[in-house]
Amino acid sequence: MSTKTVGILGGMGPAAGADFARLFVQACAEQLKASGAVVTDQAYPEHWLAQLPIADRSAALLAPEAAEDPFAMMCTGMDKLQALGATAVAMACNTAHAWHERLQQAYPRLQLLHIARVVAESLQQQGHRACMLLATQGTYRIGLYDEALAACGITVHLPQDAERELLMQGIYQGVKADRLNLARTCFSQVARAMRLRHGDVPLIMGCTEIPLALPGAPEVEGLPLVDPAWELARALARVAYSQ
């Protein structure tokens, strides 16, 4: 199978970036096996993970005048990935997709995948009509998933204000500060409350830090958890193996 070189723009955060590389490798192996090809080291597409100190995305969205703009460093990563021969790039961070349109315009020769569109199309293919969304304040503010889900005819349920604060605590004081127990407590509390309100519709873990702590919690047992990073990794693998 011929392959294309692809890139991963990571560092947002670095644990999520490394985890996305793992998911991409897994998605490639699944694709190889599904096509009947032998899985060897050399059967994987060339891929590069760029882990750069990109400024905080949520802070830049919530207080653009006070916080550092992550866009310039994102462009540094895109420049280098393009120079390395990447034809497509995925960003291992939901909130970063606030800059998706600007980045795609700045790099017209690179195919920049869009995490929410990939998720919405996957839910649609599975026949779902409603879902719940856990994400950062920045992701809610920009309505990252709203448009993509609406375009696929899927209703999205969002957490209440206090629950959003709890999610931010789990992401920043929890995963990003390497305290996974705190993160799991925060995420599972919100998931439980939303499940009581909306029932067992798919729960989108719409920040790459959430799948690092939530799965396995008893509060989400039996609930369909959607990992957008996994959907994005599968989409990137499809591009890498496309003709």
Added chain:
Amino acid sequence: MSTKTVGILGGMGPAAGADFARLFVQACAEQLKASGAVVTDQAYPEHWLAQLPIADRSAALLAPEAAEDPFAMMCTGMDKLQALGATAVAMACNTAHAWHERLQQAYPRLQLLHIARVVAESLQQQGHRACMLLATQGTYRIGLYDEALAACGITVHLPQDAERELLMQGIYQGVKADRLNLARTCFSQVARAMRLRHGDVPLIMGCTEIPLALPGAPEVEGLPLVDPAWELARALARVAYSQ
């Protein structure tokens, strides 16, 4: 804390490369916490993971006239990592260290870490005088760990011929072919036999595919397992945060 850009030469195999990126991020977080610094996305050093279709290392060592030489593609990766600004590089593959000396000579400006030396120094610091080594045929043939362990005054016990075949089966038909159950069976059988012969001395999992399947097997319960990739990741983090 000021940081240096570092690189990871991966693709050998890709799952091990992605796992090494995860270990490096974890090692950086531990170093940040140990130094009292706050762990944020921006506190991590810039790092790049190069996952290239590098030819099989064991095959090249065992049948150099028949197999493709991985050296040229390794150099492609080193060229690009150097161009990206890396000052130090780690290779997420034990067997690849057969080319360590040639690579280091070809790239004198890059510090190319050596996985066996890092492991030997760590065992020495912990006061160990003996260990067991699971590895590929290529790693045994080149005596990768022998010199480094001897230099630190540590005796190394190696598996018998049939056991080495079983390890190769676990690595190639198991992990590299994405069949982890087979891999675990092969690795744990060898570990059990060696443990009976040599006692509970540290077991070096000297191929990056082995830690993906062996830990957690009942045959190694209570046995000190040494993951060279983790030791290498910690060493790379120390370099990235060094002044």
